[in-house]
Amino acid sequence: MDGTTMEVGAVAAMRYVKDGIKAAKLVMKHTQHTLIVGEQASVFAISMGLSGPSNLSSAESIEKWIKWKENSCRPNFRKNVSPANGCGPYHPQNDASAITENKCENFIYGGDLSINIKSDFSHFDRQNHDTISMAVIDKVGRIAVGTSTNGATFKIPGRVGDGPIAGSSAYADDEVGACGATGDGDIMMRFLPCYQVVESMRQGMEPKHAAVDAISRIARKYPNFVGAVFALSKKGVHAGACHGWTFQYSVRTKEMEDVEIFTVTPYTATKAYGNKN
Secondary structure, eight states, X not given: OBTTTOOOOEEESOOSOSOHHHHHHHHHHHOSOSEEEHHHHHHHHHHTXXXXXXXXXXXXXXXXXHHHHHTTTOSOSOOSXXXXXXXXXXXXOOOTHHHHHSOHHHHXXXXXXXXXXXXSOXXXXXGGOOOEEEEEEOTTSOEEEEEEOOOOTTOOTTOOOSTTSBTTTEEEEXXXXXXXXXXXXXXXXXXXXHHHHHHHHHXXXXXXXXXXXXXXXXXXXXXXXXXXXXXXXXXXXXXXEEESSOEEEEEOOTTOSSOEEEEEOTTOBOOTTOOBO
């Protein structure tokens, strides 16, 4: 996302092309669209010069998939379906009691990260989650953000997370600042946390308060969710907030020889410029 023009480029459910973030930039720079998805996203990316089609499977991912199949395709992201244990085909459960039995905490996808999240679906963790979100301010004050992710392991085919959704995984406005997010994208995209962060800063909130406010809005509705945001003002003041895990983000300025890492603990935000780890 270009914080000067507010242009956005995104791709989703793109297969056989490795460089998703490059494809997203091509959408922004060479089309009037915002989001291209599925097979046609792959066709577009290859037509614009990116490498592909390529087999993106690895020995590790194939082995993981085989073990998952042998475990009756568990865990997965389905709920209120039959068969409850098995690889499908799946059908909606017509038993009204299923709604009562499957309480909220049973199908909010948490995991064991820095703290234990009690959930029957504890398959959301650092081992199957690879989101990278970045914000940059150049020397004249222009701001850009970008997010790239492979999505959630064992996701239902066709699922799109928050990575390509402007305002959810990232947002930028030169007049205010920027935000990046990571975590359970299926929940977070329902709240557009990065849009919320930037708009809160526009109304005068400091980055640390804007970050906490955005995370708190989600936590009130989904107390078991796992996620985090960082907030960056146009002046370079930064902060983070998280829920359900201990979150780290890194910062580098032109005066620095290397990045500094800042650690954010659940229910708190870093002070301006964070807590150096």
